[in-house]
Amino acid sequence: MNKININNFDFLRVVFALTVAFAHLIELSDLEVLQPYKIYFNTRLAIDGFFVVSGFLIAKSYENSATIKEYIIRRAKRIIPAYVVVILLSALLFSFISTNSLYDYFSNFQFWKYLSANLSFQNYLEPCLPGVFETNKFCAVNGALWTIKVEEAFYLSVPLFYWFVRVKKFNFYVLILIVYILSVTYYMYFLSIDNYRIAKQLPGALAFFATGIVFYKNFSLLHKWKDYMIIPCIILFVLEHYILKTQLLKPIAFGFMVFYIAYSFRFLNNFGKYGDFTYGIYIYHFPVIQLFVVLGLFNKYSPLIICTSVLMLTLLLAILSWYLIEIPYLSKSRRLRQKKLRS
Numbered sequence: 001m002n003k004i005n006i007n008n009f010d011f012l013r014v015v016f017a018l019t020v021a022f023a024h025l026i027e028l029s030d031l032e033v034l035q036p037y038k039i040y041f042n043t044r045l046a047i048d049g050f051f052v053v054s055g056f057l058i059a060k061s062y063e064n065s066a067t068i069k070e071y072i073i074r075r076a077k078r079i080i081p082a083y084v085v086v087i088l089l090s091a092l093l094f095s096f097i098s099t100n101s102l103y104d105y106f107s108n109f110q111f112w113k114y115l116s117a118n119l120s121f122q123n124y125l126e127p128c129l130p131g132v133f134e135t136n137k138f139c140a141v142n143g144a145l146w147t148i149k150v151e152e153a154f155y156l157s158v159p160l161f162y163w164f165v166r167v168k169k170f171n172f173y174v175l176i177l178i179v180y181i182l183s184v185t186y187y188m189y190f191l192s193i194d195n196y197r198i199a200k201q202l203p204g205a206l207a208f209f210a211t212g213i214v215f216y217k218n219f220s221l222l223h224k225w226k227d228y229m230i231i232p233c234i235i236l237f238v239l240e241h242y243i244l245k246t247q248l249l250k251p252i253a254f255g256f257m258v259f260y261i262a263y264s265f266r267f268l269n270n271f272g273k274y275g276d277f278t279y280g281i282y283i284y285h286f287p288v289i290q291l292f293v294v295l296g297l298f299n300k301y302s303p304l305i306i307c308t309s310v311l312m313l314t315l316l317l318a319i320l321s322w323y324l325i326e327i328p329y330l331s332k333s334r335r336l337r338q339k340k341l342r343s
Helices: 007-030 032-040 044-064 067-098 101-107 109-119 145-164 172-190 202-217 219-244 251-263 276-292 303-330 332-342
Strands: none
Touching: 007 032, 007 044, 007 145, 007 276, 007 303, 032 145, 032 251, 032 303, 044 067, 044 145, 044 202, 044 251, 067 101, 067 109, 067 145, 067 276, 067 303, 101 109, 101 145, 145 202, 145 276, 172 202, 172 251, 202 251, 219 251, 276 303
16 A cells, blocks of 8 residues: 555645636636636636545545544644634735725624634635725635535544444445435536536535545555546546536546546656645635735736736745644644655
């Protein structure tokens, strides 16, 4: 199983995060010159890719944890510190660009509702701050954070899943199959009634997470046969995603494509040697773009210069987040892995 730790997951996660960032940049800036490039940045596929990787790595993390408590603490330390910082920083710093006075801003019920909703991962309850981004296409401060609550739910579901298997003696693959079928049924139903906003939530995303778990449990077999399976999976993915517009076997086909890239192209193995900036890119890019939009910078200067500035500022915040906020809370084994990558 030593091969399992030599992978390109760091590379894939950065690609997924940048895909989401570019897609939001195109959408929020609303620049006509960028619209033709929208088809190249599919946020749904990027997020589904995140969920596949998450299922694989979280199953691995759980099985390598001595206790459930240790597992939960490690997951919480990885997600919560940087998440809390971006919520609090946004709430405080954006008071200076609000159309409200400082007193009206901080005494407004919407401000406190924003804090309570977002700090409890219920971003949909109040995505906006008083007087902030009111002239933008969307007033949401950080529309990318909706997936964090889904990730948290995934983390909590893993111990429950293993409890059914180990304590209640459920067959692992039967249970996975049930979860998978329910997930794709949920997704396809809400998609059929034109309610994608509900379809993409936790139940609809479970099929990708479950696929990641299965791939982890069958790593040796899949790794052995990956070169023979990749072409059929690509064909199946193209058929479902672009032609049939369904999600029956797409989580498996797309999941295997992610797996194949993760365990091929060895020159990408050390991609994350200087740090894992994925999370920072993901949680900081949206408010940065919104700030540039409300300041009118996209209309005042060259789109190329402003887009580059947005991405550079996002990357800077991600780097600072990694070294100042995220690393101190990493588990000892994760810090050791980072040192090995750098050496």
